[in-house]
Amino acid sequence: MTSAQLEKILTRHDHQSANVLAILQDIQASENYLPRKTLEEVSKRLQVPLTQIYHLATFYRTFSLTPRGRHLVTVCTGTACHVKGAASILNTLEREFEVAPGETTDDKEYTLETVNCLGSCALAPLVVIDNHYHGRMLGSRVLSLLRGEKDASEKS
Amino acid sequence: MHLKSPDDLERLRTRILEDRKAQEGKKGIVLCTGTGCRGAGALEVYEAFQKELGGKSAIEFTSTCCHGFCERGPITIIEPQGIFYQRVTPETVPQIIAETVKKGQVIDDLLYQDPATEQAIPAEQDIPFYKKQNRLVFGNNRLIDPTRIEDYLAVGGYQALAKALFDLSPEEIIAEVKRAGLRGRGGGGFPTGRKWESCRRAPGDVRYVICNCDEGDPGAYMDRSLMEGNPHSVLEGMIIGAYAIGSHEGYVYVRHEYPLAVENVGIAIEQAHKMGLLGKNILGSGFDFTIKISKGGGAFVAGESTALMASIEGYVAEPRAKHIHTVESGLWDKPTNLNNVETWANVPLIIERGAEWYGAIGTEGSKGTKIFSLVGKINNTGLIEVPMGMTLREIVYDIGGGIPDGKRFKAVQTGGPSGGCIPEDMLDLPVDFDALTGAGSMMGSGGMIVMDESTCMVDVAKYFMHFLKDESCGKCTSCRDGTLRMYEVLDAITKGEGKEGDIELLEEIGWATTEASLCALGGTAANPVLSTIRYFRDEYEAHIKDKRCPAGVCPALITYTIDPEACIACGKCRKECPTEAITGKKKVPHEIDQAKCIKCGTCREVCPVDAVKVE
DSSP states (O other): OOHHHHHHHHHHHHTTTGHHHHHHHHHHHHHSSHHHHHHHHHHHHHTTHHHHHHHHHSSSSTOOOOOSEEEEEEEEEEHHHTTTTTTHHHHHHHHHTOOOTOOBBBBOOOEEEEEEEOOOOGGGGEEEEEEEEEEEEOOOHHHHHHHHHHHHHHHH | OOOSSSSHHHHHHHHHHHHHHTTOOOOOEEESHHHHHTTHHHHHHHHHHHHHHOOTTTHHHHHHHESOGGOOOEEEEEETTTEEESSOOOOGHIIIIIIIIIHOOOOOGBBBTTTTTOEEEBGGGHHHHTTTTOOTGGGGGGGGOOHHHHHHHTTTTTTHHHHHHHHHOOOHHHHHHHHHBBBBBTTTOOHHHHHHHHHHSSSSOOEEEEEEEOOSSSSSOOHHHHHHHHHHHHHHHHHHHHHHHHHOEEEEETTTOOOOHHHHHHHHHHHHHHHHHHHGGGGGGGOEEEEEEEOOSSGGGGSSSHHHHHHHHHSSSOOOSSSSSSSSOGGGSSSSEEEEEEHHHHHHHHHHHOOHHHHHHHHHSSSSSEEEEEEEEOSOOOEHHHEEEEEHHHHIIITTTTOGGGGEEEEESSSGSSSSEEEEGGGBBOSSSHHHHTTTTTOOOOEEEEEEEOOOOOHHHHHHHHHHHHHHSOOOOOHHHHHHHHHHHHHHHHHHHOOOHHHHHHHHHHHHHHHHHHSHHHHHTTHHHHHHHHHHHHHHHHHHHHHOOTSSSOOHHHGEOOOTTTOOOOOHHHOOOTTOOOEEEEOOOOOOOOTTTTOOOOOHHHTOOOOOEEE
């Protein structure tokens, strides 16, 4: 993130240290993670200790300190999804990607995440691939979806 | 248009209603594009309608948010007949316009079919799911495009605000809310009027009001749907509350996982400002009030009031001890009144129609209606609004349509991770704040997750403990370690490593966690464990003593086999098995090599004839 881009975000939030959470959210949205350099600059500019920023960045689920993969696969593990088999979908994806939730595959292709509920319980169990909701899923169907999407993106 | 008086507001409303009267009987299409229907493809349907109608159609096309019957989304209603179409796809759009909108012909395939009578039902109000509901708070969603303030005004919006500002004193408003018996919809059930009164009386010049839309209970999404679908009703409640309390600044705290709610409430705040319903000198009353939005960062504990306030201040969402209540010292150490989305949305109703009317709905201790999200192993998944005191049986069977696939009901989980599981023999329990607490569960924010015979209750308890150990902020040892230890014990039990005495150990840790934690997260964390032990002890014992999972869920305690009689040797399971544990050829029934099987269940998922058995 360039200094100019950061400046824009800081201005949007009045350079206020009370708005640090919203500032981090904007950085995350723009960069897909929180780069260390940017956090150091935020710390300096807002006079907020880097430790406090680190505390925030590791406390809230929305933040990531490492770059995420090109595709984000989120398995909803809300209660409705759980009773309808979310755990088995998650296991399937963990095996397929060889990563744990929160991690990114070595080729930086996929990041696997879980979310506590997206409130789309009628579609349970739900998997979100790059912001597209896929309802009434099964582990085997997610895999074929992923293979399909990969094929489609390779073609385009 | 900037409204400077209640008369201005009424004049505008009259004009809107006259315009609409002139349009009465006109052809129209209402499409739900709430998050639930979006997940089922509503945006694609929206585009198809836009394309088919073109720019200058005489047909009124409205997109609203959640109507509640999410199971059947995307939902479309054709006006003026009010024909209810379900599971609409982009492909069916040209047909809907050509046949139903233009010629008035009903397309039977798109109607809802009552599974009991196999009758197709054309009108929304005749569908059993809607029939028993009383949708006072939620019903307007169907009439409102949340991005148009005029739609809210057309259903009587901001009338209660005008009444509050010009006909009632702050004390009278508080007395009215107290008399109505409104209790907090976010979980605690604290009397709203009393909270307001304490905040008003707290010393200091600056006071804050907060709307808590950090809806973290998994399986509950009524707050999101209200915020997305009818944000002005929440804002109106907040402005009335702020006037009663004497506050000039408010916050709406929304989960970042709810982008559409953030967007719609943002638009609503902007529109209310432009019209003079927010900001300086509201409707010429001399009362000033502004609202800011604060976005959550994905932490369950942030829904706790003191944690939420810490988060708005820019800190991590850790609760503090409440020896001093937030109504005296909350956000930035100022008196702060926090209520949940649904609570705020009830306020205009009470002010407009009066405490007597409101108090006549519900039970002795719990007045009004409550929105529940009915999810899990249930036929009609969705949001329902019913009077307090309706029995679980009516909710699950009459509205919810019972359990899918002819399976047997086992339990309903209420109150999210702080709640508990209520068994079959308590189905006649009337649902209100006190009855649920008495049953070892709680109302919470209104999630109801239905479980059937294929749900393992030990696994459910483990699920919640996994959730809570992750979401515990770590401040109190009893909660941080208590949830972790309970999880470890439950994990061992589900892996067949349970020991004699584990149930008693869980009860003891549960007790300590409840008693020694600061906030409600720790204080109620043991509920899912204790309530499942209370009602489903035999399932725990089957896991511990017999090393058996009666529901066939816990992988370490089950085996998958293929019934050679039923197997059609199609080879699907063999192809999909991730560990190549399945052998078989064409016309030869397949077999699972138990040594290689990792019990992932893929074979069972893909089998077209249900030949894979679990024991």
